[in-house]
Amino acid sequence: MGKTQIGCIQTSTPQIRATGKTISAANCSTPPIWNFRLPPRPTPPFAPNSNWASSHRIITSRPQRRRRRLRHRSIDPFMKNLRTLSFLLCFGTCAIIFLGGCGSKDNSSVKFITNTVTNFITRYVTNTDIINFTNEVPVPAAIPQTYIDGDTFLKWVRNVPILTSDDQALFAMDDVKVLYILDNTIKQTILEDDVKAKFELTLRKNGVPINPDSRNTVFVGLTGFYDETGMLLCYNYNVSVSESQLIFRNGEGRRGMVTVWQRGGSHGTVGKVKANEALLRVVEKSAEVFANDYLSANPKQNTIKRNLTFANSELQFWQTQLANVNAGKNWTPLLGWDVYGFPMIGNLTPPSSDAADAIRQSISAVTNSIDKLQKQLQ
Numbered sequence: 001m002g003k004t005q006i007g008c009i010q011t012s013t014p015q016i017r018a019t020g021k022t023i024s025a026a027n028c029s030t031p032p033i034w035n036f037r038l039p040p041r042p043t044p045p046f047a048p049n050s051n052w053a054s055s056h057r058i059i060t061s062r063p064q065r066r067r068r069r070l071r072h073r074s075i076d077p078f079m080k081n082l083r084t085l086s087f088l089l090c091f092g093t094c095a096i097i098f099l100g101g102c103g104s105k106d107n108s109s110v111k112f113i114t115n116t117v118t119n120f121i122t123r124y125v126t127n128t129d130i131i132n133f134t135n136e137v138p139v140p141a142a143i144p145q146t147y148i149d150g151d152t153f154l155k156w157v158r159n160v161p162i163l164t165s166d167d168q169a170l171f172a173m174d175d176v177k178v179l180y181i182l183d184n185t186i187k188q189t190i191l192e193d194d195v196k197a198k199f200e201l202t203l204r205k206n207g208v209p210i211n212p213d214s215r216n217t218v219f220v221g222l223t224g225f226y227d228e229t230g231m232l233l234c235y236n237y238n239v240s241v242s243e244s245q246l247i248f249r250n251g252e253g254r255r256g257m258v259t260v261w262q263r264g265g266s267h268g269t270v271g272k273v274k275a276n277e278a279l280l281r282v283v284e285k286s287a288e289v290f291a292n293d294y295l296s297a298n299p300k301q302n303t304i305k306r307n308l309t310f311a312n313s314e315l316q317f318w319q320t321q322l323a324n325v326n327a328g329k330n331w332t333p334l335l336g337w338d339v340y341g342f343p344m345i346g347n348l349t350p351p352s353s354d355a356a357d358a359i360r361q362s363i364s365a366v367t368n369s370i371d372k373l374q375k376q377l378q
Helices: 077-102 145-158 166-170 184-189 192-205 275-297 300-326 353-377
Strands: 004-006 009-011 177-182 217-226 232-249 252-262 266-271 334-337 343-345
Touching: 166 252, 166 275, 177 192, 184 217, 184 232, 184 275, 192 217, 192 275, 217 275, 232 275, 266 275, 300 334, 300 343, 300 353
Parallel strands: 177 217
Antiparallel strands: 004 009, 217 232, 232 252, 232 266, 334 343
16 A cells, blocks of 8 residues: 555555545645544534534544553562571671670770769759747837927927017017127217117116126117218117028028117217217117017016926926936936027936936926916916
């Protein structure tokens, strides 16, 4: 039979299409496709009365491939027994070596390697010990004297009356002392002793006690100058009371001299011939002004009441110290009273019989003073 090239594939039999025509090599226009297999039978035409899926379905049939059978190799029994024997010999040799090494008593052929490892372990141990104690405080507990004094001072500050006039600034003055300040021009005109005699005599006449050691100081100042002719004296006279006070502002404190009273001052001109007489009249007048304000702020009844208050406080203080001495405790002596009426105490003193006798004498003297003041008040 002749050879025909269909689809550029060499085949030994002529292939006919659906039309039944023979395809020759001359009219083959498609490139050769190797490994091309023709279907065993042609594709049937489209069904005229069918849907799209059935019309486009291609029905082909391919021969089922034949499965390959697994080849069973034949195993030689001799080789199998030889393999098992080799495995048993190898296993037995390893077991003999292992057991012989573990049971050997010859230490000369065995080397031991010792590794020393030191581990540092830090442990933090916290021990909590619970201590139960009982602190018994007797009720009512004893209050220290400093707390009592502080509470008394605080109450006193809160109840201090407000000054409503200048004369009330001279309150609680038992006595006064006078300090004179004169410049050279005045000293050439009038003697300081004359000014002092006139001023203090006027105070005594009006019932103002004068004590050179008093805490209350009255300042008397007199200054002046002459004109160009030297016949006319211009003078300035002032009287004031200044005290050392504590000043507190914004949490800070200062101590300084503060003027609490200033009245009776004057200034003017006077001829040189009559300057001495005129200045003494000015001094006398200012002393009368001060005496009037002093007596207004310190009536006799108020002075007695104040002294009676101090006497009662002193009596209470001595009674407390006597109780301390009797109990075998230290006691403090009384040095005096400050301007606010609080006691000034000394250092702690050990108890003794002599101290108890001295305290009893002080209590007796204070009791007599209280009796006298009460009679004067009545």
